[in-house]
Amino acid sequence: MPELPEVETSLRGIAPHLRGRRILRLVARERRLRWPVPESLDAAVAGQPVLDLRRRAKYLLIDLPAGTLILHLGMSGSLRVLPAATPPGPHDHIDLALDDGRCLRLRDPRRFGSLHWAPPPVEAHPLLAHLGPEPLSPGFDGAYLHRQSRGRRAAVKTFIMDSHVVVGVGNIYASEALHRAGIHPARPAGRIALLRFERLAASIKTVLAAAIAEGGTSLRDFVQENGNPGYFARALRVYGRTGEPCPGCGAPVRTRRIGQRSSFYCPRCQR
Structure with missing residues (x-):
């Protein structure tokens, strides 16, 4: 399972390609992940600019003006930034199509990953609300x-x-x-x-x-x-x-x- 360093590595890899871009649409080829990806999420993110990306624990947070996407890679998930026209593989379940002709693509063979929408403040979301401190923060000793x-x-x-x-x-x-x-x-x-x-x-x-x-x-x-x-x-x-x-x-x-x-x-x- 991807742990904190793997999630941090993924964040650092994708952030320069997404920060400041606009999400044109969400493409869901398979919504049956660990939790079903609701169809309402498509409209929530369409047309939204990406303000920032960050990590909390093993979750990737994609901040938009109206709320935050919470992404977990599960046991086998990985992210790639690709030309949006790149043909998807059998385990390429979710795309965030961007305004520069590329997309953020989630590949997850085991489908234990998840994608959630959280209105502000994202820290109050049940997945995040009761987490301990970050191990690389000054408060952890x-x-x-x-x-x-x-x-x-x-x-x-x-x-x-x-x-x-x-x-x-x-x-x-x-x-x-x-x-x-x-x-x-x-x-x-x-x-x-x-x-x-x-x-x-x-x-x-x-x-x-x-x-x-x-x-x-x-x-x-x-x-x-x-x-x-x-x-x-x-x-x-x-x-x-x-x-x-x-x-x-x-x-x-x-x-x-x-x-x-x-x-x-x-x-x-x-x-």
């Missing part, structure tokens, strides 16, 4: 994690993947950040000291920033706006490397199911 963790018995990996605690730290980047911080993914969050949370918050920021710089992580479906894969997969230390030597100590990387997700860790470096 070890002290915040320490406060939020008190009394929690959930595994720390589950804790940092909770979007009510902090947004955008998905399975790949949680495993990588915990390895860099030297924290075992199954350790109860409420039993971790402030100093270790400070290391973890710094590791989350480092891992996410590095992944964004590399265009995200391509393990199967994700591609950038220009069609290139994300290259952070080459820098993964533990994720998907079961049995391979830990880059820190050489011990074989192990896998464990935590919160219904595969978690990768070093049994020596992470305590």
